[in-house]
Every structure is written in C-alpha cells, then in structure tokens.
Amino acid sequence: xxxxxxxxxxxxxxxxxxxxxxxxxxxxxxxxxxxxxxxxxxxxxxxxxxxxxxxxxxxxxxxxxxxxxxxxxxxxxxxxxxxxxxxxxxxxxxxxxxxxxxxxxxxxxxxxxxxxxxxxxxxxxxxxxxxxxxxxxxxxxxxxxxxxxxxxxxxxxxxxxxxxxxxxxxxxxxxxxxxxxxxxxxxxxxxxxxxxxxxxxxxxxxxxxxxxxxxxxxxxxxxxxxxxxxxxxxxxxxxxxxxxxxxxxxxxxxxxxxxxxxxxxxxxxxxxxxxxxxxxxxxxxxxxxxxxxxxxxxxxxxxxxxxxxxxxxxxxxxxxxxxxxxxxxxxxxxxxxxxxxxxxxxxxxxxxxxxxxxxxxxxxxxxxxxxxxxxxxxxxxxxxxxxxxxxxxxxxxxxxxxxxxx
Amino acid sequence: xxxxxxxxxxxxxxxxxxxxxxxxxxxxxxxxxxxxxxxxxxxxxxxxxxxxxxxxxxxxxxxxxxxxxxxxxxxxxxxxxxxxxxxxxxxxxxxxxxxxxxxxxxxxxxxxxxxxxxxxxxxxxxxxxxxxxxxxxxxxxxxxxxxxxxxxxxxxxxxxxxxxxxxxxxxxxxxxxxxxxxxxxxxxxxxxxxxxxxxxxxxxxxxxxxxxxxxxxxxxxxxxxxxxxxxxxxxxxxxxxxxxxxxxxxxxxxxxxxxxxxxxxxxxxxxxxxxxxxxxxxxxxxxxxxxxxxxxxxxxxxxxxxxxxxxxxxxxxxxxxxxxxxxxxxxxxxxxxxxxxxxxxxxxxxxxxxxxxxxxxxxxxxxxxxxxxxxxxxxxxxxxxxxxxxxxxxxxxxxxxxxxxxxxxxxxxxxxxxxxxxxxxxxxxxxxxxxxxxxxxxxxxxxxxxxxxxxxxxxxxxxxxxxxxxxxxxxxxxxxxxxxxxxx
Numbered sequence: 001x002x003x004x005x006x007x008x009x010x011x012x013x014x015x016x017x018x019x020x021x022x023x024x025x026x027x028x029x030x031x032x033x034x035x036x037x038x039x040x041x042x043x044x045x046x047x048x049x050x051x052x053x054x055x056x057x058x059x060x061x062x063x064x065x066x067x068x069x070x071x072x073x074x075x076x077x078x079x080x081x082x083x084x085x086x087x088x089x090x091x092x093x094x095x096x097x098x099x100x101x102x103x104x105x106x107x108x109x110x111x112x113x114x115x116x117x118x119x120x121x122x123x124x125x126x127x128x129x130x131x132x133x134x135x136x137x138x139x140x141x142x143x144x145x146x147x148x149x150x151x152x153x154x155x156x157x158x159x160x161x162x163x164x165x166x167x168x169x170x171x172x173x174x175x176x177x178x179x180x181x182x183x184x185x186x187x188x189x190x191x192x193x194x195x196x197x198x199x200x201x202x203x204x205x206x207x208x209x210x211x212x213x214x215x216x217x218x219x220x221x222x223x224x225x226x227x228x229x230x231x232x233x234x235x236x237x238x239x240x241x242x243x244x245x246x247x248x249x250x251x252x253x254x255x256x257x258x259x260x261x262x263x264x265x266x267x268x269x270x271x272x273x274x275x276x277x278x279x280x281x282x283x284x285x286x287x288x289x290x291x292x293x294x295x296x297x298x299x300x301x302x303x304x305x306x307x308x309x310x311x312x313x314x315x316x317x318x319x320x321x322x323x324x325x326x327x328x329x330x331x332x333x334x335x336x337x338x339x340x341x342x343x344x345x346x347x348x349x350x351x352x353x354x355x356x357x358x359x360x361x362x363x364x365x366x367x368x369x370x371x372x373x374x375x376x377x378x379x380x381x382x383x384x385x386x387x388x389x390x391x392x393x394x395x396x397x398x399x400x401x402x403x404x405x406x
Numbered sequence: 407x408x409x410x411x412x413x414x415x416x417x418x419x420x421x422x423x424x425x426x427x428x429x430x431x432x433x434x435x436x437x438x439x440x441x442x443x444x445x446x447x448x449x450x451x452x453x454x455x456x457x458x459x460x461x462x463x464x465x466x467x468x469x470x471x472x473x474x475x476x477x478x479x480x481x482x483x484x485x486x487x488x489x490x491x492x493x494x495x496x497x498x499x500x501x502x503x504x505x506x507x508x509x510x511x512x513x514x515x516x517x518x519x520x521x522x523x524x525x526x527x528x529x530x531x532x533x534x535x536x537x538x539x540x541x542x543x544x545x546x547x548x549x550x551x552x553x554x555x556x557x558x559x560x561x562x563x564x565x566x567x568x569x570x571x572x573x574x575x576x577x578x579x580x581x582x583x584x585x586x587x588x589x590x591x592x593x594x595x596x597x598x599x600x601x602x603x604x605x606x607x608x609x610x611x612x613x614x615x616x617x618x619x620x621x622x623x624x625x626x627x628x629x630x631x632x633x634x635x636x637x638x639x640x641x642x643x644x645x646x647x648x649x650x651x652x653x654x655x656x657x658x659x660x661x662x663x664x665x666x667x668x669x670x671x672x673x674x675x676x677x678x679x680x681x682x683x684x685x686x687x688x689x690x691x692x693x694x695x696x697x698x699x700x701x702x703x704x705x706x707x708x709x710x711x712x713x714x715x716x717x718x719x720x721x722x723x724x725x726x727x728x729x730x731x732x733x734x735x736x737x738x739x740x741x742x743x744x745x746x747x748x749x750x751x752x753x754x755x756x757x758x759x760x761x762x763x764x765x766x767x768x769x770x771x772x773x774x775x776x777x778x779x780x781x782x783x784x785x786x787x788x789x790x791x792x793x794x795x796x797x798x799x800x801x802x803x804x805x806x807x808x809x810x811x812x813x814x815x816x817x818x819x820x821x822x823x824x825x826x827x828x829x830x831x832x833x834x835x836x837x838x839x840x841x842x843x844x845x846x847x848x849x850x851x852x853x854x855x856x857x858x859x860x861x862x863x864x865x866x867x868x869x870x871x872x873x874x875x876x877x878x879x880x881x882x883x884x885x886x887x888x889x890x891x892x893x894x
C-alpha cells in the first residue's frame with residue numbers, strides 16, 4: 001500500500017473490511033497528577049486520578065456490519081470530575097465531567113449495498129454514541145486536557161440514527177438523535193418523555209471532503225433541542241462547525257494538525273458562543289510534541305456550594321455573562337514501550353497557560369471568581385494503553401477504520 | 407508549621423515584654439478566648455448544627471491573629487471539625503459541630519495557644535427539633551419546574567415555567583381543596599410573545615380591584631433569558647381569571663430591552679409596580695378594562711442606582727413608600743407617585759441583593775450568588791427611618807447558604823421566613839425566624855430541602871399560617887408548610 005493511500009485511509013477511515021474481521025480490543029487509561037491555578041475562590045488545587053479509562057471493543061459481523069462498544073469507567077475514577085482549565089458542561093465547571101459508562105454502543109453498516117451501487121458507499125449507524133457534528137472527541141486527540149470548546153465542537157452520548165453516503169473523497173452524513181445530554185454517568189439518553197419523543201427532536205448534517213491525501217475538510221450543522229434540560233423544557237442550541245485536519249505518517253513518525261471554528265447559538269440567538277482552536281502534534285521516534293491554542297467563549301452560571309458545580313437542570317435561562325478563555329497548551333511525551341509492542345507506556349508533561357477575558361456585559365468576572373485572570377495548569381502522568389490509541393470517536397460506518405487515529 | 411512558630415514567637419515575645427511590667431505572673435495583656443457565636447444550638451442526634459461555632463481570641467480588645475485554636479468535645483459524644491484551626495484577621499476561628507448520637511447536652515471546650523481560660527459551647531441533641539411542618543407536596547412538571555406561588559382567598563396560582571400557571575383550590579375554591587390537600591382547578595400557558603425560551607411563567611398577582619369589585623385579572627410575569635446585571639427579557643401578561651377553570655390571556659406589557667421580574671400592587675389606586683431588571687422600576691395604570699398592548703399605561707419608570715446600572719429584583723409598597731431591591735445597587739426607598747429615589751447613594755453592595763420584605767419600620771433583603779468571593783448567605787436587616795429611608799443595621803448570616811432567594815414576614819409580624827438555595831445540607835430549604843426583636847431575628851425552625859427552595863409565599867388560610875414553597879429541579883414541587891405552631 002502506498003504512503004499516499006495509507007494517508008488517505010487514515011484520514012477517511014476506509015480500511016478494508018477484511019482488516020476488521022477479528023475482535024478488536026483497545027484498552028487505555030491515564031494516570032495523572034494535575035495542578036490547577038487558579039481554582040475557584042482564588043486558591044490552587046492539586047489532584048491525582050486515573051482518567052479516561054476506556055475499553056473499546058469492535059467486531060465485524062459478516063462483511064458489512066460492525067458492532068462497537070466503548071466502556072468508560074470515569075464514573076468510578078473521576079466521579080467528582082477532573083481539574084481541567086476552562087472545562088464546563090453537564091453541571092460541572094472548571095472540571096471536566098465524567099463521561100457515561102456506556103460511552104458508545106453502536107451497530108454500523110458500512111456498505112449496505114456492496115457492489116450494487118458501484119463507487120457509492122451507503123452507511124447506516126444506530127445506537128448510542130456521537131452525532132455527526134464537528135471534530136473528533138478530545139479523548140482520541142493528543143492532549144490530556146479537554147479543550148474548553150468540548151461542548152461547542154462535539155455532540156456526544158446520544159441515541160443516534162445516522163445515514164451516510166460516500167463517493168470518492170466526499171462523505172455526507174445526516175442524523176437524528178435525542179437532544180438531552182446526560183446528567184450523570186449512569187444515565188441513558190431519554191428516548192421519550194411522557195408523550196413527547198426526545199429521540200428525533202434534534203438533528204445534524206455533516207460533510208467531509210478529502211481533497212488530497214492526508215487533508216480532511218469538515219463542515220457541519222446541528223439543531224439540538226434542550227440539551228441542558230432532560231425533560232425538554234430548555235432552550236435549543238443551533239450549532240455550526242468547520243474544520244481542516246491534516247495527518248500523515250511514515251516510518252520515522254507522524255504529523256497531525258487541526259484547525260476548527262465552531263459556534264453554538266443558544267435560545268434563538270440570545271447567547272452566541274464561539275471557539276477557534278488550532279492544534280498540532282509531531283511524533284519522531286519515541287518523542288511526541290504537541291501544541292494547542294484555543295480562544296473559546298464560556299457561559300458563566302451561578303455556582304452551588306461546591307464551586308465546581310452549577311445547577312442542573314437550570315432554574316432559569318439567564319447567565320452571569322461570558323468569559324473568553326485564551327489558552328495555550330504544550331505537551332511533551334516519550335514512548336517507553338518497545339516499538340511493535342502491543343502495550344504503550346507514554347509518560348508526559350503538559351502545561352497550559354493563558355488569560356481569561358470578560359466579554360460583553362454581565363456580572364461574570366474572572367477576578368471575582370478566581371482572584372486572577374491568568375491561567376497556569378500543570379500536569380504530569382503516564383498514558384497506558386493496549387493495542388493502540390482510541391479510534392476517532394464520532395467517526396462511524398463508512399468513515400471508520402481500526403487505525404484511523406493520529 | 408512556620409506560621410505556628412511565628413505565632414508562638416509572637417506570644418512569647420509579648421510575655422517577655424509583659425515581664426518588664428509589674429505583674430509578671432499574670433500579665434495584663436494575656437490573650438483571652440471568648441465565645442462569639444453558635445452557642446446553645448439544638449438539633450436531631452447525629453446531625454450538624456446549623457451555625458458555625460465561633461470564638462474570638464483577643465488581647466486587650468485587639469485581635470490575636472494566627473494563633474492556634476484547639477476544639478475538644480468533652481460531653482455528648484459529638485464530633486467537631488476541624489480539631490484545630492488558626493485565628494483570622496479578626497482573631498476569629500470557627501468549627502462545625504455534629505451532635506452526638508444520643509439525646510442530651512453536648513459540651514465543646516475551646517482553647518487557644520498562649521491564651522488564658524477556655525471557651526465553652528453547649529448544644530442539645532433532641533428528637534423534636536423545630537421544623538416547619540410539611541403538610542402537602544405537589545409534583546410540578548420538570549419543564550424547568552416551579553418558580554413562585556401567589557396565594558389569595560384560598561386559591562394558589564403556581565408559576566410553573568413553561569407549563570404555565572397552575573391554579574389550585576387550597577381552601578377557597580369549590581373543589582374542597584385545602585393546604586393539606588390542594589385540588590387543581592385549571593392550568594393555562596401564557597403566550598411566549600416572541601421571547602426566546604417560551605412562556606417562562608415566573609410569578610403572578612391576583613388583582614382584587616376595590617374600586618370595581620372585580621377579581622378578573624391575574625398578572626403574570628414572564629422571565630426570559632438575560633445576562634444578570636445587564637440584560638433581560640420577558641413581558642407582563644394579563645390573564646382573565648373571571649372563570650378560574652378557564653383562564654384567558656387578554657393583555658400584555660413589554661418594556662423595550664428589559665424583562666419583568668417581581669411585582670407589587672397598590673390596589674386601592676389601581677397601580678401595579680414592577681421590578682423590570684435593567685428596566686428599573688415601572689408603575690402601570692391597571693384601572694378599567696385591560697386589553698391588548700398596555701404600553702400606553704406606563705405611568706412612571708425609574709432606575710435605582712441610575713440608568714444603565716440598575717438590575718432591580720423586586721418592589722414592595724409599605725407605609726407610603728415603594729421599596730426596591732436592586733441586585734447590583736442595594737436597597738432603595740422610592741416615592742410611589744413619582745418613583746423618585748429618596749436614598750440615591752448606593753448602599754450595602756458587598757453581596758448581590760435578591761428579594762425584599764418590609765414590615766413596620768424594619769426591612770429585610772436577601773442576598774444572591776457570589777460577589778467578590780462573598781456568598782449570598784445573609785439576610786440584610788434595615789431600619790426604616792423618616793420618609794422610609796433605610797439604614798443598614800446588620801447582616802444575619804445563614805451558614806452554608808448560597809442564595810437567600812425569597813423573604814417574607816407573616817401578616818402578624820411574628821415570623822420572618824426565608825428560602826435558601828445553592829447551599830448545603832444545613833442551609834438549603836426553608837428558614838423561619840422569630841421576630842421578637844425585628845432587628846435581630848432568632849432561628850425558630852429549619853426544613854431541609856435538598857435541591858433548595860426558590861421561593862416561599864406566606865398565606866393565612868382558615869386561621870392557620872402556611873408557607874407555599876417552590877422546590878427546585880430536578881424534582882420540582884409545590885411544598886406547603888404549616889408554620890402556625892411557630893407563632894406561639
């Protein structure tokens with residue numbers, strides 16, 4: 001297989017079905033110590049965890065079906081969330097929330113019609129997982145810290161029904177799903193609330209183009225009904241995402257880069273949250289160097305007695321204001337496991353610095369919350385994995401590949 | 407450790423200096439520890455008392471900073487946390503106390519390094535702690551849930567957000583309802599009127615017009631989305647409730663670029679006063695027949711704290727003065743006719759202000775959220791002077807509270823009621839205080855509500871006094887408490 005074709009498959013996930021006829025198992029976790037400066041109230045905080053503990057299983061069922069299951073054990077290891085600069089969502093703030101235990105459970109038809117439709121490939125995906133919107137889940141990207149924009153740039157942990165069509169370098173996806181995001185790690189998507197269907201109250205469309213080997217251009221839109229209020233009484237989010245992603249590799253290592261812009265317009269445009277993110281990673285031999293910059297608007301909400309928590313569901317629709325998080329993150333890691341080993345042992349150091357700026361009106365103010373508008377986070381740890389990195393979460397059916405990670 | 411050594415060094419040096427005086431055995435400047443607050447509390451065995459135990463270490467009246475204080479349970483078997491603490495800039499140190507597992511008196515002894523004497527606290531574990539009696543709980547759809555309840559003539563109007571107004575017979579209707587057994591009469595969803603988020607029914611007032619004798623109109627507040635302190639949205643809706651079983655919306659009022667919040671009425675003069683957040687305070691003529699757009703009926707508008715700087719939560723008319731609680735600017739007295747502010751200077755603004763209540767010559771304001779690191783854990787108490795102008799007296803803190811979201815006084819003036827949310831297990835819920843001294847209310851009862859109470863409406867029905875509480879999501883409900891026995 002030529003290098004160019006490899007790169008194309010890496011970016012589009014078009015590995016031959018034969019490559020996945022066996023049971024594919026990936027296990028992964030990160031042991032880390034994280035230091036947050038500032039923490040709410042002006043102090044600092046240091047904690048240690050096992051984070052992102054996942055077990056991913058996938059298996060081909062015949063020639064056209066794949067079953068996928070990703071178990072996430074964060075409900076046990078970071079039940080109270082994980083310190084992460086600027087993180088928010090699902091009732092957590094300044095901490096990343098634990099993901100649901102059943103993170104993905106999907107049945108994917110990758111080529112429904114086989115040779116009947118010639119060069120066309122039709123796919124159908126059903127189950128629990130990511131809606132086709134935005135970019136890859138941060139768990140399958142190089143950094144420990146989730147970006148602030150996680151809830152602007154991905155739509156995850158939903159009951160999804162995705163239709164796909166792919167021809168040549170172009171893939172189009174359309175999906176129906178439930179709008180509600182989970183309130184706790186053990187919670188399943190709400191399919192129907194009393195007499196009202198939640199499944200199908202939200203939709204997304206995504207287009208992917210690979211104009212040249214290694215380069216993937218993405219554009220997507222989504223309408224998510226009441227994501228922050230499970231019963232459906234909350235406002236809607238209209239979302240837009242565009243991105244460009246580069247990935248290539250050879251015997252010496254690999255290169256990866258991503259630039260994305262996304263916007264979430266909430267409550268019919270009352271609040272518009274935007275994000276611009278650029279990140280890159282270079283692997284040479286055993287050394288991994290990664291860098292990321294993002295500028296993301298975060299809505300500020302009234303906090304509970306636990307300053308890392310906000311009320312879920314909301315009591316009303318107002319916010320305290322919006323803060324812009326401008327963060328730069330650097331990460332250095334080294335692979336200790338022998339080349340060709342199924343196991344991976346990757347110690348790392350990750351540093352984030354930046355600035356929090358007040359945007360527009362309202363009472364939200366970084367100085368008021370943290371005593372400073374400067375951000376300094378520091379993390380050390382080790383990534384432990386079995387059989388490689390996570391798959392590109394959010395890429396299913398005609399887009400999937402057992403190896404399509406950076 | 408370094409800090410402790412410094413304290414010891416400081417105390418030691420003061421002893422050396424004392425040794426130069428006339429009484430080296432008992433120097434006059436020996437630090438002393440005294441009880442500052444939290445003494446004589448009571449609660450159920452094994453529960454944490456609601457107020458912090460607080461001591462002060464001083465030396466001739468001056469605070470002793472950074473000295474180690476040791477807490478010890480000497481009777482009753484409870485637990486104190488922490489076992490040692492360091493005095494702050496005021497010379498104060500605090501600890502939380504959890505009562506022992508059995509009924510009886512608990513004793514906690516507190517000493518300070520280098521200080522003479524000890525401070526002693528007592529607390530009583532009892533099986534009959536004072537609680538407001540919950541007599542009914544009515545589940546409200548989690549369509550955000552319930553925000554407020556207006557009760558009049560034995561009819562309760564529940565503001566149930568996007569589920570609209572729910573009307574209950576709680577003793578005054580034809581369905582045989584009572585506070586102990588509310589009977590639903592009807593529900594009505596007011597129009598969204600183009601405001602993002604839907605009906606968002608927040609509060610209401612059933613207008614009894616003494617001029618016409620009509621009880622036709624229910625004023626309904628819609629709380630649309632906004633940015634606290636800056637922008638807001640939502641209209642005043644007028645619903646014809648001549649037939650309580652078949653309400654119909656007949657009119658509305660929008661103040662441009664602002665949203666309505668709590669309101670009050672001068673029914674005799676047929677004037678509705680409304681807090682309109684960044685729109686300040688608005689007076690509306692509601693005489694005669696109300697229909698369509700009421701914008702031409704605005705009589706006056708003013709901005710406590712100035713236009714562009716106001717974010718007014720609530721208003722209340724009392725003794726010829728219109729009082730306004732502004733989240734950002736504080737507590738104000740206004741002329742009810744002109745809405746001119748009588749105390750124009752910003753007042754107590756260390757916390758954000760929430761709700762207000764005035765009884766006689768005393769005013770109370772709640773506090774909200776976090777401002778400058780200070781939680782909204784207090785009831786601010788005001789003495790009302792000539793022309794109604796408030797003078798701040800003190801803050802009564804409710805330990806653990808995040809927001810004191812609603813305030814009310816019983817009609818007889820005996821009890822002060824406050825609701826708390828965004829707090830913890832010793833603060834979230836309903837607090838009732840005795841007003842034996844209106845400027846220093848005493849805690850009389852506390853009923854814990856895990857997700858917090860957003861509002862509490864006091865109502866007297868058939869001679870008994872109730873609080874209609876709005877329990878927050880995720881399991882919103884109307885909680886009805888009987889507080890009659892606390893009046894004794």
